[in-house]
Each structure stands twice: as C-alpha cells, then as structure tokens.
Amino acid sequence: MDTRPIRFEFQCLEGAEELKFVHNIPSGLVNPEALAAQRDGRYRSQFLTAIRPILKEHEAACRAASKGFCENCGQPSVGVLQTPMSWLHNAEDPFVAVLVNPVCGKRECESQMRENIEDMIAEATAEIQGQGASRPSAHVGNMSCRICGKTEGIMKCARCKSVAYCGKEHQRADWKVHKTSCVSNDGGGR
Ligand SMILES: [Zn+2]
Ligand SMILES: [Zn+2]
Ligand SMILES: [Zn+2]
Structure with missing residues (x-):
C-alpha cells in the first residue's frame, strides 16, 4: 500500500512543546478532499484504523507528559483521552493534531472534558x-x-x-x- 510520512502532534500540556512523531499512513487519506471525505463513514473508519495504533503507541508517553491528575476533579489520573483532529486536507502542511487530556475514569469527568475539548477545537479552527x-x-x-x-x-x-x-x-x-x-x-x- 502507498504510504506517506505524516507528522503527529500530541498536545499534552497547555503551553508546552508538543510531542511530535512522524508515521507513515496510507496516502489515500492525505488529500485536499479529506475534510469533505470525513462525511463518508468509510473514510472516517479508514482514518481511525490507520491512526489508532499510532495513538496507542504513544499513549504512555502522552501520560508521562501530561499532568498526573484529572483536569476536571483533580483526582489522580488513570489514563488519557486522545482526541485526534485531522488536518490532512491541508495541502501545504498535512498533519494530525492529537489533543491529550488526563482523565480520572469517572464518567461525568469524561463528558465534561469532552465538552471542553469541543471548545478547544472550536478555538483551534478559528x-x-x-x-x-x-x-x-x-x-x-x-x-x-x-x-x-x-x-x-x-x-x-x-x-x-x-x-x-x-x-x-x-x-x-x-x-x-x-x-x-x-x-x-x-x-x-x-
Ligand atoms: Zn475527574
Ligand atoms: Zn468549519
Ligand atoms: Zn457574532
């Protein structure tokens, strides 16, 4: 399969340097139509299938680079939430940004966190x-x-x-x- 090296930027701590890695992903996922293609469930699942192992691979590093406590309640964190944001439609500089947030495992914290992440993404797209x-x-x-x-x-x-x-x-x-x-x-x- 044709692949292309793509930069992954894990944003673990606000204001800190991102963890950056380069991974090969199927080049079919990288194109100016990628944004429109996300409407297509097939593209979306190909995208997630391609990046899931990459997120997993860096999960421990993301945890280490994040705060050790839940951003919502302050309890010690048990893991991180990784929210990928595709910029693969960006012809000059295609990349994948991954927002990383430590979570404590409580459901209400996670849903609150997801709301905050929505806000962050909204800001990032301005x-x-x-x-x-x-x-x-x-x-x-x-x-x-x-x-x-x-x-x-x-x-x-x-x-x-x-x-x-x-x-x-x-x-x-x-x-x-x-x-x-x-x-x-x-x-x-x-
Ligand atoms: Zn919490
Ligand atoms: Zn828009
Ligand atoms: Zn207005």
Whole structure:
C-alpha cells in the first residue's frame, strides 16, 4: 500500500512543546478532499484504523507528559483521552493534531472534558480574515457572523472556510451545531 510520512502532534500540556512523531499512513487519506471525505463513514473508519495504533503507541508517553491528575476533579489520573483532529486536507502542511487530556475514569469527568475539548477545537479552527483596513476592501466582506450578523473583523472557520464569526465567543457558541457540517463542506457553490 502507498504510504506517506505524516507528522503527529500530541498536545499534552497547555503551553508546552508538543510531542511530535512522524508515521507513515496510507496516502489515500492525505488529500485536499479529506475534510469533505470525513462525511463518508468509510473514510472516517479508514482514518481511525490507520491512526489508532499510532495513538496507542504513544499513549504512555502522552501520560508521562501530561499532568498526573484529572483536569476536571483533580483526582489522580488513570489514563488519557486522545482526541485526534485531522488536518490532512491541508495541502501545504498535512498533519494530525492529537489533543491529550488526563482523565480520572469517572464518567461525568469524561463528558465534561469532552465538552471542553469541543471548545478547544472550536478555538483551534478559528482563522482571522480580512484584518487591517489597509487591504483593498476585503472580499470576505460578504460573509457575516453566523450568530450576530456582524461583518467587520470576522474570522472564518479555518477548516472548512465556509462559515464566519465575529470572534471566538460566537465561534464557540456555534461549534456544537457547526461541527456536524464543518466536515461536510462540499465546496461546491462559490
Ligand atoms: Zn475527574
Ligand atoms: Zn457574532
Ligand atoms: Zn468549519
């Protein structure tokens, strides 16, 4: 099978260096359509099958590099939650980011944690557009915040680039809804 070396960045501790590893994954998973393809359950399961052993391989290192206690309740952690985030559609620099969070094993902590992770992902997908008045009237100007309709200084979702927000607050507020369509941007109409 054709494979391609891809960088995996494990983000274990806020503000600290990521653990970086390079692994070969099937090159069919790495393409500009990867984001749209995630709507396709087959792509998603191929992606997860390819990266699961990689996550497993670095689990111990991730634990060692993380705080030794649950981020939610402060109890000693029993493991880590690894949340992969695919940037394989990024033609110039395809990679996989993995958010690592220590967990204590309690179900309520894990679900709280997953919510926080959603917020983090929402923030990570923000990309500020049309900044600075010096640019000749930015053509992103015809996009407006999905929540409040503002058109100035808006930021687009860096993953799908099909929605815009006035800031991180509103991007976060919309993420629960947007995440489902974020991976299903068909890039058709423009
Ligand atoms: Zn806990
Ligand atoms: Zn807004
Ligand atoms: Zn998006």
